[in-house]
Amino acid sequence: MGGSVGSAVETTETADPHGAAPVTVRMLGPLTVMRGDAPVPLPASRKVRALFAYLALAPHAPTRSHLCGLLWDVPNDPRGELRWCLSKIRRILGDAGRVRTEGDTVRLDLTSCHVDARQLDAIAAQGVALQSLPSLCRMAESFAGEFLDGLELDRSPAFNAWLVAQRRRYRGIQTEVLEHLADHLPEAEAGRTLERWAALCPLDERVHARLLRMLARRQRVQEGKDHLEAVIRLFDAEGLDSASLREVWREAMAQAPRPVPAQAIAPDPPAPVAAAHHGSIAVMPFADESGTPRIRGGVADALVHDVITRLAKLRSLFVISQGSTFALHDRNVSPDEAGRLLNVDYVVGGSIRRSQGHLTVQVELAEVRTGRIVWADILSHSIDDAFLVLDEIGNRIVASVASEIETVERNRAILKAPNSLDAWEAHHRGLWHMYRFNKQDNDAAQAFFTQALAIDPTFARAYAGLSFTHFQNAFQGWTERRPEVESALRAAGQGLMIDDRDPAAHWAMGRALWLRGSFEQTLRELETSVDLSPNFAQGHYTLGFVHSQAGDPETAIAAADQSRRLSPYDPLLFGMLGSRAMALMRLGRFDEAAAAGVTAASRPNAHAHIAGIAALALSFAGRLDEARDMLAGIRATLPGYGMSHFLNAMQLGPDDRALFREAARRIGMDDG
Numbered sequence: 152m153g154g155s156v157g158s159a160v161e162t163t164e165t166a167d168p169h170g171a172a173p174v175t176v177r178m179l180g181p182l183t184v185m186r187g188d189a190p191v192p193l194p195a196s197r198k199v200r201a202l203f204a205y206l207a208l209a210p211h212a213p214t215r216s217h218l219c220g221l222l223w224d225v226p227n228d229p230r231g232e233l234r235w236c237l238s239k240i241r242r243i244l245g246d247a248g249r250v251r252t253e254g255d256t257v258r259l260d261l262t263s264c265h266v267d268a269r270q271l272d273a274i275a276a277q278g279v280a281l282q283s284l285p286s287l288c289r290m291a292e293s294f295a296g297e298f299l300d301g302l303e304l305d306r307s308p309a310f311n312a313w314l315v316a317q318r319r320r321y322r323g324i325q326t327e328v329l330e331h332l333a334d335h336l337p338e339a340e341a342g343r344t345l346e347r348w349a350a351l352c353p354l355d356e357r358v359h360a361r362l363l364r365m366l367a368r369r370q371r372v373q374e375g376k377d378h379l380e381a382v383i384r385l386f387d388a389e390g391l392d393s394a395s396l397r398e399v400w401r402e403a404m405a406q407a408p409r410p411v412p413a414q415a416i417a418p419d420p421p422a423p424v425a426a427a428h429h430g431s432i433a434v435m436p437f438a439d440e441s442g443t444p445r446i447r448g449g450v451a452d453a454l455v456h457d458v459i460t461r462l463a464k465l466r467s468l469f470v471i472s473q474g475s476t477f478a479l480h481d482r483n484v485s486p487d488e489a490g491r492l493l494n495v496d497y498v499v500g501g502s503i504r505r506s507q508g509h510l511t512v513q514v515e516l517a518e519v520r521t522g523r524i525v526w527a528d529i530l531s532h533s534i535d536d537a538f539l540v541l542d543e544i545g546n547r548i549v550a551s552v553a554s555e556i557e558t559v560e561r562n563r564a565i566l567k568a569p570n571s572l573d574a575w576e577a578h579h580r581g582l583w584h585m586y587r588f589n590k591q592d593n594d595a596a597q598a599f600f601t602q603a604l605a606i607d608p609t610f611a612r613a614y615a616g617l618s619f620t621h622f623q624n625a626f627q628g629w630t631e632r633r634p635e636v637e638s639a640l641r642a643a644g645q646g647l648m649i650d651d652r653d654p655a656a657h658w659a660m661g662r663a664l665w666l667r668g669s670f671e672q673t674l675r676e677l678e679t680s681v682d683l684s685p686n687f688a689q690g691h692y693t694l695g696f697v698h699s700q701a702g703d704p705e706t707a708i709a710a711a712d713q714s715r716r717l718s719p720y721d722p723l724l725f726g727m728l729g730s731r732a733m734a735l736m737r738l739g740r741f742d743e744a745a746a747a748g749v750t751a752a753s754r755p756n757a758h759a760h761i762a763g764i765a766a767l768a769l770s771f772a773g774r775l776d777e778a779r780d781m782l783a784g785i786r787a788t789l790p791g792y793g794m795s796h797f798l799n800a801m802q803l804g805p806d807d808r809a810l811f812r813e814a815a816r817r818i819g820m821d822d823g
């Protein structure tokens with residue numbers, strides 16, 4: 152689609168270059184083509200309309216073979232039927248559009264037409280929040296129902312699969328537009344937006360709660376009662392619990408203002424943010440595409456059960472039980488719709504295929520509110536040992552899902568006003584700053600973790616983050632060590648008191664005890680963290696970090712490698728590689744140590760001690776010029792950095808301290 156997004160949003164009609172009436176194609180509802188104000192008669196053939204819609208949105212020109220397979224179930228003459236359909240499409244468009252063929256491909260040129268679905272795509276590409284409210288209101292006015300409502304085709308499974316995917320995507324964007332308008336329009340105008348949202352997503356608990364609160368605030372009591380009763384009947388018919396909406400109405404009525412003259416009504420203050428919101432996820436049963444009848448309890452179900460269990464052990468997300476997700480799957484509810492019914496933030500879905508001694512798993516993580524796929528992967532293993540294969544695949548899925556969600560939530564939180572954050576968002580805003588590894592950001596992270604705990608004092612993960620900021624102050628030498636060590640221990644202890652089964656709470660306590668030099672206690676806490684959740688990458692990393700200095704270097708390498716397998720794009724990847732380099736130096740494997748150290752120091756958030764590890768490893772490997780360059784880079788930002796800074800941070804034994812001092816002496820890193 153040509154032109155900028157902004158111009159696309161502001162324009163509602165596109166004039167024909169020859170002066171004819173503008174042509175508008177509407178897909179957000181039943182397929183409709185308008186020339187000016189007059190509807191263009193559409194062919195009775197559903198396949199002509201389906202082909203028209205598919206070509207209108209195709210990002211690339213599809214081949215004729217692809218289109219035949221998409222729409223026809225072994226017709227006598229598929230290409231002949233395709234030619235007939237294209238001739239009908241030419242009549243629909245007249246001079247406003249062109250069917251263009253090149254080789255075996257077919258393309259629909261709608262440059263002179265306004266297509267509402269393509270306009271919505273442009274809004275999503277630039278970002279809903281960046282659009283003007285008037286343009287979004289005009290866009291919302293065009294929402295006439297489900298995408299291509301009523302256009303399903305019999306015996307065309309490929310087209311129907313495309314249609315379901317597009318409906319999910321456009322419903323997500325439409326919901327985002329309507330939610331943004333409901334958040335930013337005056338309440339008198341937002342009511343219509345909420346009604347559209349409820350019509351689009353009738354089983355979305357959030358919109359009904361907002362409607363009920365609005366009706367209570369505006370003293371429209373009977374309308375509120377009628378709406379609640381209708382929603383209860385709808386939810387009961389779908390087997391959903393409506394108790395929370397009953398409670399919303401009860402609380403809304405208790406807080407509603409007494410009736411006053413209309414002229415005295417002032418704008419309502421924003422509703423308070425719910426303090427208890429934490430991220431939530433549902434893992435839907437995986438489809439078995441092996442060509443054999445699905446057996447309950449088979450490989451696909453075993454993998455899903457394993458992923459649900461492992462995610463729950465991480466304790467960072469609210470995880471929907473297997474019983475709920477399997478029940479919805481048995482009712483043929485799609486993953487995106489299940490996410491809305493269960494009112495979760497994220498949904499995991501996928502499929503498995505077994506063939507010729509291999510197991511292939513396709514998996515994707517989607518954000519429910521927008522329908523956006525956050526992460527997707529295809530994992531393939533030979534089936535030498537089915538249990539080991541499922542274990543490895545489960546590890547990769549769980550670690551990737553947890554890491555991707557944390558990244559999404561961190562990046563979302565940084566864009567919000569600090570005083571608007573709930574506890575979950577404040578915690579992730581803290582993580583965003585914490586992973587920058589400088590004093591200014593560490594102080595900001597500490598403030599956001601404290602803000603999260605002021606909102607929700609039972610948030611164990613926020614205590615773990617707070618403990619880590621105190622650990623950094625002590626480890627980096629940014630403030631006086633002793634008070635920071637005590638603060639790190641105190642925050643970690645608070646987290647353990649709240650949730651003794653949270654691996655992050657034990658991880659935080661292990662790091663704090665390491666600052667005290669309590670080696671055996673440190674190992675007990677860190678081993679507990681990975682026992683509670685074998686997928687907790689930071690627990691494995693910190694075990695490697697501790698063993699790399701005063702423990703078993705082979706164990707350190709294994710733990711660091713496991714943490715990297717679990718979380719290959721982790722914000723602490725520099726530490727995983729740095730720990731590996733330290734252990735390799737102690738084993739005398741200096742070339743390997745130098746390679747790991749240099750890679751660690753090249754990470755964008757690596758701090759001075761990581762660069763120090765790299766300089767020492769290069770010195771051990773005889774690459775003295777590179778080592779001196781690395782040291783010069785450290786001293787450009789930290790003048791005077793030397794071996795005393797490094798050894799004060801680390802906890803090496805006497806023999807290793809002497810060994811490392813010799814490497815430092817060769818490159819002028821010693822403090823003399």
